Amino acid sequence: MQRYVKCHIMLLFDTNLFGDKSGTSVHWKFLPLLRDFGSIKQYSRGSACLAHLYRTLCRASRFDCKKIDGPLTLMLKSNCVNEISHIRWRNWEHGDRRYGYLTLDHFRKALDDLQEGQFVWVAYVVDRVDPDIIPAEIYMHSIVWSATVPLVSFECIEWHATDRFRRQFDFVQGVPHQEQNLDKTHREVLTGPKNLNWPTATTHLFWVMQWTNRYRHVLTEHSMPPQHPLDIYMY
Structure with missing residues (x-):
């Protein structure tokens, strides 16, 4: 088994x-x-x-x-156009034929015309997601979703820049800090010795330690209504 x-x-x-x-x-x-x-x-x-x-x-x-x-399935699940296309197909099946005659240009314009109050900033809160998609026990550790840390996968290091989309976590978005510079780590490729232990490699140890301490890097400011961006950020 x-x-x-x-x-x-x-x-x-x-x-x-x-x-x-x-x-x-x-x-x-x-x-x-x-x-x-x-x-x-x-x-x-x-x-x-x-x-x-x-x-x-x-x-x-x-x-x-x-x-x-x-x-790429992650892209499809988060893509607004794909979601609207799914709604279009579902309504066609249910007999609401008016959606069947709308083109992609129509949905693109609908997205462009969205006003701030019509946009769902916190799309993954418990009451908005079907429990069959994200099980309830996953939310027990949801605080780590907002951790601003490196993501590690063997030779690959990428930055999880949650401080640049704070409104998704129900915080007011201020002016982001300077973006993280991964420098030569971002150009690392899977070549050279085949038995390299990446988590202990000199180039990766610094990033791995940040990931290990990820609970220290979650967004922890007091939650505020996300509908009011700061003037300095808009500027």
């Missing part, structure tokens, strides 16, 4: 979480994570997956990039 579970996890890595452009293979670097079956649940695959997505988007923004890989 453990062998089947490990195979299933590797399949998820390949198809959902850490897929590459080949679409048919998964990197060997994940194999050691499955060696000790009892420790599988201790890894933060969610943060690693998000780091992988950020790195993918970074590479895709280059002018010479022709393909994109990574956990």
